[in-house]
């Protein structure tokens with residue numbers, strides 16, 4: 001069922017959602033890497049269940065977003081941040097604002113929990129609408145090769161990136177799975 005008028009609920013993922021989330025990531029990304037990444041990130045000691053959100057419509061899990069703790073590290077020290085990854089909406093439900101609802105709710109929850117910085121590697125046409133800017137221009141670096149425009153950062157607290165430079169240190173799962 002895909003009634004665009006029926007409401008979408010955004011809520012924290014429950015264990016019963018793990019299967020549907022696995023399936024939707026496989027469908028949206030047309031492969032297994034992201035579903036394996038989500039499974040691996042859930043096993044991490046610093047996994048934040050409140051920042052693994054699902055979108056539910058007519059009782060079906062149609063979207064998912066995950067934010068995981070990372071560090072921005074240079075010789076001077078390290079700054080905590082969150083990485084938005086991955087996010088997915090079932091293909092037949094895309095383009096209805098469900099992705100936007102997941103991002104907005106996720107950013108709001110992250111801000112409420114006291115997080116200050118979010119980074120993402122993703123579509124450069126999509127994330128700027130939520131306030132993400134090019135992370136390279138803020139002095140941030142990735143530990144892997146990527147085009148400049150796909151690496152973006154957002155300040156949840158104005159000025160949070162001031163004086164913060166260095167490389168993003170991702171959880172081990174990002175290197176092992178993707």
Ligand SMILES: CC(C)(COP(=O)(O)OP(=O)(O)OC[C@H]1O[C@@H](n2cnc3c(N)ncnc32)[C@H](O)[C@@H]1OP(=O)(O)O)[C@@H](O)C(=O)NCCC(=O)NCCS
Pocket residue numbers: 028029086087088089090093094095096097098099100101121122123124125126
């Ligand atoms: C990206 C994704 C999560 C967006 O979810 P959604 O519910 O369709 O998003 P919304 O309805 O809020 O927004 C739709 C917008 O996303 C844009 N978008 C979707 N896929 C995109 C892509 N591959 N590249 C660029 N923009 C994309 C659409 O063009 C549309 O833009 P518009 O509003 O200017 O027309 C969804 O398309 C998806 O699951 N894609 C496959 C997995 C993926 O790429 N995940 C993101 C990794 S960074």
